[in-house]
Amino acid sequence: MxxxxxxxxxxxxxxxxxxxxxxxxxxxxxxxxxxxxxxxxxxxxxxxxxxxxxxxxxxxxxxxxxxxxxxxxxxxxxxxxxxxxxxPNTSPHHHLYEVDSGKLSDIDAEHVQISGLPPLPAGMVTEVIDLIVRVRRKD
Amino acid sequence: MxxxxxxxxxxxxxxxxxxxxxxxxxxxxxxxxxxxxxxxxxxxxxxxxxxxxxxxxxxxxxxxxxxxxxxxxxxxxxxxxxxxxxxPNTSPHHHLYEVDSGKLSDIDAEHVQISGLPPLPAGMVTEVIDLIVRVRRKD
DNA sequence: CAGCAATCTGGACTTTGTCTAATTTCCGGA
DNA sequence: TCCGGAAATTAGACAAAGTCCAGATTGCTG
Structure with missing residues (x-):
């Protein structure tokens, strides 16, 4: 592309x-x-x-x-x-949020693996999984 | 306990x-x-x-x-x-959110594994990782 | 009991977002 | 080109969630 x-x-x-x-x-x-x-x-x-x-x-x-x-x-x-x-990025990815500054950036989902999630309640489908890493400036 | x-x-x-x-x-x-x-x-x-x-x-x-x-x-x-x-539950865990009903429940973190996250920007520490599974009623 | 700090309060205010009724724009057909 | 209707846009009133502040209350401590 x-x-x-x-x-x-x-x-x-x-x-x-x-x-x-x-x-x-x-x-x-x-x-x-x-x-x-x-x-x-x-x-x-x-x-x-x-x-x-x-x-x-x-x-x-x-x-x-x-x-x-x-x-x-x-x-x-x-x-x-x-x-x-x-x-505007709709490809699967996660987010990094800097809580002090409010800055939000993408984390590419390609190498991230999430495993071990329990089965969903009956009759439910996953819409999206949001993974947000909240970080703070080290003091 | x-x-x-x-x-x-x-x-x-x-x-x-x-x-x-x-x-x-x-x-x-x-x-x-x-x-x-x-x-x-x-x-x-x-x-x-x-x-x-x-x-x-x-x-x-x-x-x-x-x-x-x-x-x-x-x-x-x-x-x-x-x-x-x-x-009120401050032990590490994740969340399941039913978007239609607004119902929020816990997902025990014990068996959930998240791997492959990229290194943090310099000088930053992780405050918390929020994992939210958004689900919808199957239609 | 007096003084003082911590806490609580009502109410005004801000921010983010929604709703509505009226207008404007766009487009196909005569 | 002109007309009519559907789609889109608009201003402004409204609503919900949360913040702020100045004054009142509480509860120590001496």
């Missing part, structure tokens, strides 16, 4: 590929998330999208992020009370 | 053992958490503590839970945006 270069033009295709009607606002929000490969919270997305002039309303940002979630375009990472991060 | 029976009287000792001045309110909050071995959110704790007459203020509940956290008496479980659970 060649190193992907994200442009606003790419975003339209990406959205269509996930069955999402690519509107101007949705393209901007997708571009904000994918061009910087980072974890952004909803208000960070808002800030990025509305840097120049206010273009996109709060409701649209929240609606769009939820839509992206449903369509599997992004993933939700819950590490901090009352601050959900959205992760 | 014999099966522990939690009483309000025990709580005072437990608190003292964790360097916490056992006041009436703190004993009630600790008793709420430990007597039912469950994961409670802050407002569930409030509800339990204030069943009869309103006795304990919101501020005190939040302050006390944070104090318990700092002193290592309880553990915080972040599975749901804007709803932190407090877990």
């Amino acid at each position: 060649s190193p992907m270069h994200y442009t606003r033009d790419n975003m339209a295709g990406l959205l269509r590929g996930h069955d999402i009607n690519p509107t101007h606002q949705r393209i901007e929000i997708a571009y904000a998330l994918f061009s910087r490969q980072e974890h952004l919270s909803a208000d960070q997305v808002m800030a990025v999208v509305n840097t120049r002039h206010s273009e996109t309303s709060k409701a649209t940002v929240y609606n769009t992020l939820r839509l992206f979630l449903e369509k599997g375009l992004v993933r939700e990472v819950i590490v901090d009370p009352c601050k959900v991060f959205f992760d | 014999s099966p522990m029976h939690y009483t309000r009287d025990n709580m005072a000792g437990l608190l003292r053992g964790h360097d916490i001045n056992p006041t009436h309110q703190r004993i009630e909050i600790a008793y709420a958490l430990f007597s039912r071995q469950e994961h409670l959110s802050a407002d569930q704790v409030m509800a339990v503590v204030n069943t009869r007459h309103s006795e304990t203020s919101k501020a005190t509940v939040y302050n006390t839970l944070r104090l318990f956290l700092e002193k290592g008496l309880v553990r915080e479980v972040i599975v749901d945006p804007c709803k932190v659970f407090f877990d």
Whole structure:
């Protein structure tokens, strides 16, 4: 896979590929998330999208992020009370969270093995396994 | 270890053992958490503590839970945006979260193995590793 | 009992996110 | 091109969870 270069033009295709009607606002929000490969919270997305002039309303940002979630375009990472991060990386991976700074980074799942989990309750299926390593600066 | 029976009287000792001045309110909050071995959110704790007459203020509940956290008496479980659970079980274990119902239960860590995690960034120490298995009812 | 520190309290406030009703945009057909 | 309706967007009111603060209470200790 060649190193992907994200442009606003790419975003339209990406959205269509996930069955999402690519509107101007949705393209901007997708571009904000994918061009910087980072974890952004909803208000960070808002800030990025509305840097120049206010273009996109709060409701649209929240609606769009939820839509992206449903369509599997992004993933939700819950590490901090009352601050959900959205992760443009949907491949299986884990997270490293620096509790002092709030910095969140990916841990590639390739070499991580989790074994010995008990069987699930009857009638349940695993949606996702979140593994979060919380670290602190050594004092 | 014999099966522990939690009483309000025990709580005072437990608190003292964790360097916490056992006041009436703190004993009630600790008793709420430990007597039912469950994961409670802050407002569930409030509800339990204030069943009869309103006795304990919101501020005190939040302050006390944070104090318990700092002193290592309880553990915080972040599975749901804007709803932190407090877990009286501080022994190493993981969590199973049923996303539809919001039910949270423990997974004993004894047989679970996590291997292959990359080295931590320099100067960092692991605070805790949270492993959360999110499950959904099969449809 | 006086003084003092620790604790508790109500209530105002903040932050994050949701809801709704009204507007705007987009698109296919006449 | 113009029209009508569906989809999308919007501002702003609202809700829930949690924080903060200044004043009141409690409980020592001398």
